[in-house]
Amino acid sequence: MRKLLAAALLTLSTLALAQAARAPALDAYLAALTAVEQAPAPVSLEPLFAAAGAAQDALMEIQGQGDQAWIETLAEADFVALKAQLRGLQLSRGYDVYAQPDGKFLLGLAQGHGRPDDIAFFLLYRDLWDANLLPRYLEVGNNPTPCVRFDQNVLQPMYAGWRDYAKRHPQAYTGFTRQMLEDLEEAVGLGVCACGNVQSVERELRGFVKRFPDTPVAPKIRSRLKELKEDPDLRPVRCR
Numbered sequence: 001m002r003k004l005l006a007a008a009l010l011t012l013s014t015l016a017l018a019q020a021a022r023a024p025a026l027d028a029y030l031a032a033l034t035a036v037e038q039a040p041a042p043v044s045l046e047p048l049f050a051a052a053g054a055a056q057d058a059l060m061e062i063q064g065q066g067d068q069a070w071i072e073t074l075a076e077a078d079f080v081a082l083k084a085q086l087r088g089l090q091l092s093r094g095y096d097v098y099a100q101p102d103g104k105f106l107l108g109l110a111q112g113h114g115r116p117d118d119i120a121f122f123l124l125y126r127d128l129w130d131a132n133l134l135p136r137y138l139e140v141g142n143n144p145t146p147c148v149r150f151d152q153n154v155l156q157p158m159y160a161g162w163r164d165y166a167k168r169h170p171q172a173y174t175g176f177t178r179q180m181l182e183d184l185e186e187a188v189g190l191g192v193c194a195c196g197n198v199q200s201v202e203r204e205l206r207g208f209v210k211r212f213p214d215t216p217v218a219p220k221i222r223s224r225l226k227e228l229k230e231d232p233d234l235r236p237v238r239c240r
Contacts, residue, residue, distance in 0.1 A: 025051075025058040026086065033088060036113050045110050045118040046173055052089060052101040059091065059099035069097050090133070100133050101125075117172040124161050128180070137187065139195050143239040148187050151200035156211055159184045163212075189220035191228070193239040201237045202228055 032051040036043060060069045071079060072093045083091045090100045103126030110118040130136050137154050138146040162180045188208050194201045209221045227234060
């Protein structure tokens with residue numbers, strides 16, 4: 001294990017990535033990945049997921065006064081080598097710029113080396129993203145801002161899945177799970193920037209509060225339904 005880790009870190013340094021403040025985050029990710037892959041018994045992947053998030057932040061850090069992420073500043077050869085080195089992270093630059101933990105890779109890792117709570121988490125995490133790495137409850141339409149897929153049988157099943165996970169595994173991946181639930185609640189509670197028409201929003205909101213009457217966002221949903229009935233032009237459902 002020590003030889004494998006040393007080799008990984010040596011390769012990383014040859015890419016001239018040991019400079020600046022990024023190297024510790026990337027080294028820590030590689031160390032966490034190696035630890036999971038070499039573990040003699042099932043282990044939690046939560047430290048690896050946290051390390052992936054820190055590496056993601058480092059790779060996407062905006063440089064100086066410009067608007068370029070750090071990965072955009074690399075020479076092409078270094079970027080290609082970096083992509084090969086950082087297994088489990090999806091890197092892209094060009095029209096789409098991102099550094100994203102790879103749900104398929106991490107699910108496979110969880111199935112081979114993780115625990116039941118890891119497998120359950122990464123099943124949800126893998127299915128969260130569409131082919132463009134956009135959360136599946138959103139869609140890129142004709143506007144710069146992604147729209148919310150109300151009344152398309154997406155929001156409620158996704159919310160149910162994350163709620164169930166939080167109930168079954170209350171001590172696992174708590175930060176990400178809580179944020180996912182809050183993001184979904186915010187999207188539904190606002191009831192704006194819809195991909196469809198006002199009727200689709202109303203159907204989704206009614207169905208959501210009926211299925212999840214105890215959701216913290218229920219009062220906002222009811223208020224939004226009332227607003228759509230009494231003054232639908234106050235906050236149009238479509239993205240502006």
